[in-house]
Amino acid sequence: METFLQVVTNGLMLGGLFAIVSVGLTLIFGIVKVINFAHGEYLMIGMYLTFLLATGLDVHPYLTVAAVAPLLFVLGALTQRFLIQPLMHARDEHVQIFATVGLSTALMNLALLVFGADIASTPASGLRTSLHIGPVRILAGQAVIFCVSIALVVGLHYYLQRTQTGRAIRAVAQNRDAAQLMGINVNWIYVLTFGIGAACVGLAASLVAPLYPTQPTSGTYFVLIAFVVVVLGGLGSIGGAFVGAMIIGLIDSLSGFYIGSDLREVAVFGVFLLILILKPSGLFGRRSLAHVSP
Amino acid sequence: MSFKKFLTATAAATALLAAGNAAAEVKFGALYPFSGDLALLGEESYRGLEIAVQEINANGGVQGEEVVLERGDAVDNNQAIGEARRLISRESVAGIFGTYASSRSIAASQVAELSGIPYFELGGVADEITGRGLEWLWRTNPTAEDMGKLIVEMVVEAIAPGIDRDPGDLRIGIIHEDSSYGTSVAGHQERYGEEAGLNIVTVQAYPANTVDMSSLVLDLRDREVDVVFQTSYQNDSVLFLQQANEADFRPAAIIGGGGGYSLQPTADAVGHDLIDGVLNADFTQYLVNTESTPGLEAFVDAYEEAYGEFPRSGHSLNNYVGAKAILQALDEADGFEPETIKEALAGIDTPFGETAAGYGVKFGENNQNERASMMGLQWQDGKLVTVYPEEAAYAPMRLGE
Structure with a gap:
């Protein structure tokens, strides 16, 4: 029983990790509707920035978020403005996908050139301390990630629902042409949304880096999980992404323990496929938005 | 023309x-x-x-x-x-x-x-x-085969006697990253281990770029594994050692198979006190008995x-x-x-x-x-020193701390 509780707790903590990495992608994938394969590399870059700032300035890794999130915002906005936007009206929108695949590979190899293949480890600064909560133990850093992911989801939800810009973002997501007719600067909204999405990854990176070693391929594992989480939750649904992340985290942890670590991906993606077959729009997606927006 | x-x-x-x-x-x-x-x-x-x-x-x-x-x-x-x-x-x-x-x-x-x-x-x-x-x-x-062979030999000849256990009584857990490197070394470990009469309780693969090994650690802990063989790159070596420590899983020996276990940045990332005593098999290194x-x-x-x-x-x-x-x-x-x-x-x-x-x-x-063979190594005070075979040892193997 004790082990079961520990496995479930590990699953929830893993879910928190997946959630915080995926929230940014919900905005980019769910709203700008760009399949951004470089999402994982944004995380990797954010983790390296955290590493460099935390070791270079000798500050707590969490403090680096003040620089990392804005830098990632700029990176995301630049990507949208100078890479995706020129391709928005390409004859075939799949061109964008290949552009982000190219960006992903380029960034990964750039990191390889700059940092080498060795791991970089951000100082844990006490975040790897175990907290005992009843019969289970969790790491301080994991607990922080879990709480911040909830706060981020609630915050973004509020932003999208209640603010003028948030409404504009949702309007663009629902129907790009109609939004433009209503006087919304669509290109600007895209740049902004892409930037916010990337900034969320920057926040995630500062929290994740002290717990996990950073290397040029760090993003590859997360990017696939992030797409799964976003699709599972329902495109553009931020709360859905959170629930999706928890489900994936729990299945990952439970199957890893009860079925075997070699089969955990089979279990995760098996359940993912099953849910999609039963509910093609994802858990919280109302309906496919693809036919509304060109 | x-x-x-x-x-x-x-x-x-x-x-x-x-x-x-x-x-x-x-x-x-x-x-x-x-x-x-x-x-x-x-x-x-x-x-x-x-x-x-x-x-x-x-x-x-x-x-x-x-x-x-x-x-x-x-x-x-x-x-x-x-x-x-x-x-x-x-x-x-x-x-x-x-x-x-x-x-x-x-x-x-x-x-x-x-x-x-x-x-x-x-x-x-x-x-x-x-x-x-x-x-x-x-x-x-x-070769990879020599690595598997040496690791098993090290358990039978040095580790089991060193902790006063019969080699056949030790519960061995083999974990490895799932590319050809990990799979082939683990295969040799399994084969030589069975030949030597070791009790291999589980063999598990995982992707090298994984971000969580806590279920695997809990599984090994539940199976009361005494000796872990891990064949891995850097990221997964670091994760395993950290998460094993955090789950309070303390096997009598952890033996790496080259890769991440041979690299100084791994030791620096995990922490020199945490990696202390961890064993490894690899090519001959420099901290060896030069005779x-x-x-x-x-x-x-x-x-x-x-x-x-x-x-x-x-x-x-x-x-x-x-x-x-x-x-x-x-x-x-x-x-x-x-x-x-x-x-x-x-x-x-x-x-x-x-x-x-x-x-x-x-x-x-x-x-x-x-006549090619690998050597048994151990992390001692932040350095990877040769500990096996005895005639090549730079320092004695430290066990049971």
């Missing part, structure tokens, strides 16, 4: 040039990944070969001829093939040394085999390199003089030992025809403990050096 004439003239000129050189020097290919993500250890491996050649040349060369190395950059498998072709047909090398990365070696040696040019593998560990039964390939370094590795100090001196730094890994040493054994054997021969080389290599018979890497050299089945 005139083009044909031009070709003939060029060929004749090349032949003349080649003949002119032949009296003074003999050319060998050096095929390593010199760029790309494997460049660091590719270059490190090449340095070992270069030092062997310098040493041989300083002593009068091979059969009185100066050995010249022509570099080929095996940045990926296709280029390894292209460079092997260039070395053989344009540079007319007498043989090719290589390759550090197993996949490059497997690709390039195929080209040499078809041309009937000897290929000397000094560092690739994959079973398939010699497993294909090639006629013109020789390998001097120990069992004659020539190692001279190698390190030559290396430092040539490159102005301490060797960055054991790869250079192993390449040095292999290259030196082969070049010395060729010195005894007469000419550099492939058949002559083959005959000369068949005559090599260096016993254990007489090379700078500690192992001997004698080519057996499939031209694999049957």
Whole structure:
């Protein structure tokens, strides 16, 4: 029983990790509707920035978020403005996908050139301390990630629902042409949304880096999980992404323990496929938005 | 017509040039990944070969001829093939040394085999390199199989007696990353372990870029595993050691299989106190009893003089030992025809403990050096020192803390 509780707790903590990495992608994938394969590399870059700032300035890794999130915002906005936007009206929108695949590979190899293949480890600064909560133990850093992911989801939800810009973002997501007719600067909204999405990854990176070693391929594992989480939750649904992340985290942890670590991906993606077959729009997606927006 | 004439003239000129050189020097290919993500250890491996050649040349060369190395950059498998072709047909090398990365070696040696040019593998560990039964390939370094064998031997001969347990009573858990490296080493561990009567309670694979190994750790803890074998890269070595510590899983021994366990950044990332006592198997390293590795100090001196730094890994040493054994054997021969080389290599018979890497050299089945072996290592006070076999140990193995 004790082990079961520990496995479930590990699953929830893993879910928190997946959630915080995926929230940014919900905005980019769910709203700008760009399949951004470089999402994982944004995380990797954010983790390296955290590493460099935390070791270079000798500050707590969490403090680096003040620089990392804005830098990632700029990176995301630049990507949208100078890479995706020129391709928005390409004859075939799949061109964008290949552009982000190219960006992903380029960034990964750039990191390889700059940092080498060795791991970089951000100082844990006490975040790897175990907290005992009843019969289970969790790491301080994991607990922080879990709480911040909830706060981020609630915050973004509020932003999208209640603010003028948030409404504009949702309007663009629902129907790009109609939004433009209503006087919304669509290109600007895209740049902004892409930037916010990337900034969320920057926040995630500062929290994740002290717990996990950073290397040029760090993003590859997360990017696939992030797409799964976003699709599972329902495109553009931020709360859905959170629930999706928890489900994936729990299945990952439970199957890893009860079925075997070699089969955990089979279990995760098996359940993912099953849910999609039963509910093609994802858990919280109302309906496919693809036919509304060109 | 005139083009044909031009070709003939060029060929004749090349032949003349080649003949002119032949009296003074003999050319060998050096095929390593010199760029790309494997460049660091590719270059490190090449340095070992270069030092062997310098040493041989300083002593009068091979059969009185100066050995010249022509570099080929095996940045990926296709280029390894292209460079092997260039070395053989344009540079007319007498043989090719290589390759550090197993996949490059497997690709390039195929080209040499078809041309009937000897290929000397000094560092690739994959079973398939010699497993294909090639006629013109020789390998001097120990393999993935030697690694599995040594790890099992270390449990039976040193760890079990060291903690007062019968080897058969120890519960062994094998975990490995799921690419060909981890899978093949784990397969050998399983096979040799069963032969030695070890109780292997679980064998589990996982992807090397995983971000969570906590379920795996809990599973091993629940199965009351005493000894963990992990074959892994850096990221997964760090994760496993950290998460095992955090879940309070403390097996009597953790034994790595090279890869991430051999690298200093892994120890720095995990923390020197946490990795202390963790065991490992790999090529001969520098913190070893030099009485069992004659020539190692001279190698390190030559290396430092040539490159102005301490060797960055054991790869250079192993390449040095292999290259030196082969070049010395060729010195005894007469000419550099492939058949002559083959005959000369068949005559090599260096016993254990007489090379700078500690192992001997004698080519057996499939031209694999049957006297090559790995060494048992342990992280002690932030350094990776040799602890097994006893005659090569730099410090005694620390157990049961």
